[in-house]
Amino acid sequence: MDARQRGFHLQVRAGKDCLECCAAILRDANLYPVFMTAVHAQPHFLLHYQFAAAEQNFRVMLSAPADLENRARSLTQLFPGLQWHEREAHEMFGIVFENHPDLRPLFLCDEDRGLHPLRKDTGRLKTPEQLGCAFKPGTAGEAS
Amino acid sequence: MEHPGNRQSACCEGLPVAADTPLPQPLRLAETILDACRANSLWPLTFGLSCCAIEMMSAGMARFDMARYGAEVFRPSPRQADLMIVAGTVNKKMAPVVQRLYEQMADPKWVIALGNCAVSGGPFAGEGNYAVIEGVDRLIPVDVYVAGCPPRPEGLLEAIFTLQKKITGRRHPFPQNRHPQGQD
Numbered sequence: 508m509d510a511r512q513r514g515f516h517l518q519v520r521a522g523k524d525c526l527e528c529c530a531a532i533l534r535d536a537n538l539y540p541v542f543m544t545a546v547h548a549q550p551h552f553l554l555h556y557q558f559a560a561a562e563q564n565f566r567v568m569l570s571a572p573a574d575l576e577n578r579a580r581s582l583t584q585l586f587p588g589l590q591w592h593e594r595e596a597h598e599m600f601g602i603v604f605e606n607h608p609d610l611r612p613l614f615l616c617d618e619d620r621g622l623h624p625l626r627k628d629t630g631r632l633k634t635p636e637q638l639g640c641a642f643k644p645g646t647a648g649e650a651s
Numbered sequence: 652m653e654h655p656g657n658r659q660s661a662c663c664e665g666l667p668v669a670a671d672t673p674l675p676q677p678l679r680l681a682e683t684i685l686d687a688c689r690a691n692s693l694w695p696l697t698f699g700l701s702c703c704a705i706e707m708m709s710a711g712m713a714r715f716d717m718a719r720y721g722a723e724v725f726r727p728s729p730r731q732a733d734l735m736i737v738a739g740t741v742n743k744k745m746a747p748v749v750q751r752l753y754e755q756m757a758d759p760k761w762v763i764a765l766g767n768c769a770v771s772g773g774p775f776a777g778e779g780n781y782a783v784i785e786g787v788d789r790l791i792p793v794d795v796y797v798a799g800c801p802p803r804p805e806g807l808l809e810a811i812f813t814l815q816k817k818i819t820g821r822r823h824p825f826p827q828n829r830h831p832q833g834q835d
Binding site: 614615616618619622624 | 742743744779781782
């Protein structure tokens with residue numbers, strides 16, 4: 508599938524510890540975050556970030572897994588624009604972002620605090636391999 | 652240009668009008684005149700929540716022009732409005748706001764539920780629904796329902812005619828509003 512069908516030109520699969528380094532590299536390359544979302548996969552949530560180049564027509568999709576306890580590092584120090592995206596991921600999926608300045612619910616009302624509505628039924632979860640986002644350490648440099 | 656899909660069947664009335672107690676003749680005449688005046692100058696409250704707001708805006712613009720029927724003056728304050736057009740999806744977070752604005756409007760007031768979301772929750776009503784109120788008539792009493800996702804601006808005009816008929820008994824309170832080739 509080419510970039511026009513997928514929507515991005517480069518897919519980066521990171522391990523959970525290298526998420527911040529990858530984001531720092533993208534920041535130095537003058538890319539800005541477009542959106543951040545999460546996918547309920549097995550055994551842990553997958554976080555997807557899309558970055559776009561400010562001057563060229565170039566988009567990068569960065570995928571990283573969360574912890575087994577559904578915690579992840581927040582990227583708000585590098586990209587403050589991801590604050591609301593992480594708030595939404597927190598209220599919809601239950602992923603806790605460490606070092607996030609303000610992790611209140613964004614869209615849902617107060618009574619729905621523990622609802623996490625975008626989680627899937629556990630019988631239907633896919634693994635990162637099935638979703639094409641698995642991080643295989645040692646295969647760095649595989650750009651697709 | 653007539654759209655058969657937007658005849659009066661596209662919108663239906665909500666609550667029946669309360670049976671009038673027989674008033675003495677001068678008061679009945681005054682009420683008739685006042686009803687015609689109210690129906691011909693409905694002031695809507697800007698309450699576009701979602702995509703149907705675009706249809707409401709285009710019904711107020713040049714091509715479809717609600718101003719011909721007196722309903723162009725959108726008021727941002729509920730104290731100055733007498734018609735609340737709920738155009739769009741009402742979420743659980745927005746529900747107390749809708750109720751508060753309805754209570755702040757002064758009588759006599761009317762409500763048009765524009766679009767499938769305001770009528771019944773629209774495409775969001777169903778098993779996995781977690782945030783959408785399935786129909787604004789769960790919160791406030793609705794006078795006219797307009798189906799569509801989104802309904803055409805002519806549908807909103809039909810809703811205004813239906814409401815004018817509900818208020819005065821006639822589709823157009825004053826004869827100069829009648830379309831030469833239209834109904835009535």
